[in-house]
Amino acid sequence: MNNIEPNSFRTGPDEKGLFGIYGGRFVAETLMPLILELEQAYKDAKADPSFQKELDGFLEHYVGRPSPLYFAERLTEHLGGAKIYFKRDELNHTGAHKINNVMGQILLARRMGKKRIIAETGAGQHGVATATACARFGLPCVVYMGEVDIERQKPNVFRMKLLGAEVIPAKSGSRTLKDALNEALRDWVANVEDTFYCIGTVAGPHPYPEMVRDFQSVIGRETKRQMMEREGRLPDSLVAAIGGGSNAMGLFHPFLDDRSVAIYGVEAAGHGIHTKTGHAASITGGRPGILHGNRTYLLMDDDGQIIEGHSISAGLDYPGIGPEHAWLHDIGRANYVSATDKEALSAFQLCCKLEGIIPALEPAHALAHVIKLAPTLPKDHLMVMNMCGRGDKDIFTVADILGVKL
Amino acid sequence: MTTRIDVKFAALKKEGRAALVTFVTAGDPDYKTSLKIIEGLPKAGADVIEFGMPFTDPMADGPAIQAAGLRALKSGQTMKKTLKLVTDFRKKDKETPVVLMGYYNPIYVYGVEKFLEDAKKAGVDGLIVVDLPPEEDDELCIPALKAGLNFIRLATPTTDDKRAPAVFRNTSGFVYYVSVLGITGTKAPDLKNVKANVKRLKTHTLLPICVGFGVKSADQAKAIAKDADGVVVGSALVNAVAASLNKQGKATAKTAGAVHRLVKDIARGVSA
Incomplete structure (x- = not known):
């Protein structure tokens, strides 16, 4: 810093x-x-x-872009603070970014x-x-x-x-x-x-x-344009889930030089950051090392052996994170926070009921942070969350945890 | 600087034979057995000992060496213990060159400066770090050379004439020519290609060239020794360790002997 x-x-x-x-x-x-x-x-x-x-x-014509920027009216009402938009990349062909x-x-x-x-x-x-x-x-x-x-x-x-x-x-x-x-x-x-x-x-x-990052930046470029059309100004904050960090980087990158925009990356805290192997939060709970061709924050033991992360979401349990995120964290341009399995699961359920959108468990982590953050912010605060995937693939996992037999 | 590696290759050149370079994983299957294995290697015919530093994610290695690393880690092997193994080995053997081979992360986490100091003190002569290409020389290669350790680089079939000068620039000790496109211990080397590539690489460097990846038998070793300055055997030895273990994956009375026998056999091929 x-x-x-x-x-x-x-x-x-x-x-x-x-x-x-x-x-x-x-x-x-x-x-x-x-x-x-x-x-x-x-x-x-x-x-x-x-x-x-x-x-x-x-x-x-094949993927279906641009994806909509959708005002999540009922969620906004429910949380009673910031005006929440979803960037709907879950509507892409194949259901994710x-x-x-x-x-x-x-x-x-x-x-x-x-x-x-x-x-x-x-x-x-x-x-x-x-x-x-x-x-x-x-x-x-x-x-x-x-x-x-x-x-x-x-x-x-x-x-x-x-x-x-x-x-x-x-x-x-x-x-x-x-x-x-x-x-x-x-x-x-x-x-x-x-x-x-x-x-x-x-x-x-x-x-x-x-x-x-360049290929995913279409997410952030569209968001910028769409927000200007809808609200006549830039958003005040961006929130996205992070495993390796591609959906987050795609949303964040076009906004990095717009200093008024606060940026939040949400890592998977699994059973909790305090557990040794029960989370996948590389930045919050890891340190710099070298794996898979790059230096970045990694989950590892004192001997430099890689530790397998845990998350309810199979898309987030990677023990590393993209190197640009590691840098953005160190220089303080983006804030890296985390959400537990439990928080993500309740965000998942809330989203289904209030917005009629079944989110993937990955963006459910981002949503969990939105739920924490939005009520603390004024009603004219514009917040964009990347709804980077749909939850059809996760219904079995969720049913299992809720004790429902399909 | 002259290391034991330089001395060894100079002596072999006089003798007119190729070197046998043997690879085993440090701490596989446990510390004691591992020490027993390396202590017997020179007598069995090994000229240079390569000692694998275990890593959870060895991306250039095949299943045999990855499994060996995981066995070692499971038995409690750490970087500290790997250096201690070298220290223990050096108590009885002052001549045989020892090369540590592995991946960068455990070294980086140990601390580059401290690692080089401790490795030198333990009696290590050279390093092979698979995921440090010349583009990353500032990380470890240059500091290692300054600390008096050889930094041995891998050259591969994709190291063309354009790239060779960069690869050899800061290399010392010897060059490890990876004879196949792929991971350790899987495909057998195509001997015709090996010969041509060794000849080609020799136009770029005066360093000894040792050939490895996929060498399993005395016959292969013999054929390669004709064209190269050394033959590296790794996965075959690691497989011999694995085959000697009991059902619980623990060492047996046969473990060290199985490795030494295979080394003896291949050594005959190399010096034939």
């Missing part, structure tokens, strides 16, 4: 892929030439108006002439989005998913298979998202010639954190 405030918060990363001390390229030598190739290809694509035009076309990034990366893979796509997935949303885009373009798709997550998220596994993807269980380590990422990296090392690795969040080696 003692750092001198930069002129802009939006210039990162530097040429080494660093946001302050976070980020970088901590990968095996085999992958280094590929990562450099990807960096160049992305730079070229970014500078080519036809690439953006093609992407915009797919976002509009993940497809924004996947469309960008798959178009880039095609441009690079790659013939095979691999991805990792936790809850399955990124896997489904990748399988979807691959089906659309006739590309073979392999999705790595932890054995434990495969058991927890059966509907998404079946969806991926219907879409023609091969789902390979990650059987090593703790058999969840981090191990799926390890397996995907291993696949990539073995198939460097023809394979494109489509990472699902703003983490991994440079240029992934930057690239995924």
Whole structure:
């Protein structure tokens, strides 16, 4: 927090892929030439108006963008404070924000002439989005998913298979998202010639954190425009859930230089931050380390061994966080808070009843913070929460916890 | 600076034979057995000992080495204990070069400066850190060289002529040529490619080149030793440890001997 405030918060990363001390390229030598190739290809694509035009076309007609900015009137009334808007990315094709990034990366893979796509997935949303885009373009798709997550998220596994993807269980380590990422990296090392690795969040080696952020920033750009149209001014605060942090970064990034906008990232506190392995709050309960190609906040023990996080939401239980979030935390531009399983679950239920929207358990964490924050703020305070996914995939988990047999 | 690694390779060059570099995971399956394994390696024919620093998420390693790391961690292995193992080994062996191999996070968390100081004190000669490419040399490579440790880099089939100079710039001790595209211990190396690539890399560096990843038998070792300055065997030894364990995954009376026998066998191939 003692750092001198930069002129802009939006210039990162530097040429080494660093946001302050976070980020970088901590990968095996085999992958280094590929990562450099990807960096160049992305730079070229970014500078080519036809690439953006093609992407915009797919976002509009295939994904269904722009997603609405919806005034959550009954929730606002119920909480009695800030005026709450939902950015409704759960209405995207495939039901979450993940497809924004996947469309960008798959178009880039095609441009690079790659013939095979691999991805990792936790809850399955990124896997489904990748399988979807691959089906659309006739590309073979392999999705790595932890054995434990495969058991927890059966509907998404079946969806991926219907879409023609091969789902390979990650059987090593703790058999969840981090191990799926390890397996995907291993696949990539073995198939460097023809394979494109489509990472699902703003983490991994440079240029992934930057690239995924750019593709997700459509969320924040739309929000800015829509809020200007609706209210004639910028919002006062933004709230989003954070696992790796891609939906949050997508909403936050276009607003980073608008200093009047308060920013809240909500991590998963699971059973509580005080528990040693019962949460997934990397910033609140972790410290800097190196994993999966980047330096960032990690959950680990005193010996630098990675600890498996816990969250009711399979999309949030990753033991790391995107490096740009780590930087935004250190310099104090964004506030990182947390919500427990219990708080998320009651927010989930409240949202169903008051707004007729079944949220995914991930944004239910963001909503839990909205519930804490909104009543303390004046009625003219404009708050935007990213409703980044719909909850159809979570009804089994929720039913189980509520003791309902389906 | 001259390390035990430099001395060893100079001596082998005189002898006119390739080095046998053996990899086992520190603390696998437990501290005591692990010490017994490495203490017997030089006699079995190992010229250089690579000692794996266990990590929960070894992204360049195959199932065999990952499982070994998890076994070691389960038995209570830590970075401190890994350095203590080297200290204990050095009590009886002052010559055999010891290289620590692993991933950056446990070193970073231990503290780079303190790690280098403690490693040097323990009798470590070199480091191989898989997830530190030349782009990240400021992190550990440069400080390690300053501390008098070799920083041994992996070169791979994707290290083309354009990239080779960057890879070799701060490398010392030897070069570890990864003979296959992929993770440790899975595919067998394609010998024709190995020969061509070693020859190509030799135009970029005067350092000895050791070839590893996927070497399992005396015959393979023999073939590789013809073209390279050394052969690295890892997963095969780690598999020998795994095969010797009892149903509870604990060491048996056969564990250390099983590793030493395999090393002896492969050493015959290397010096043939």
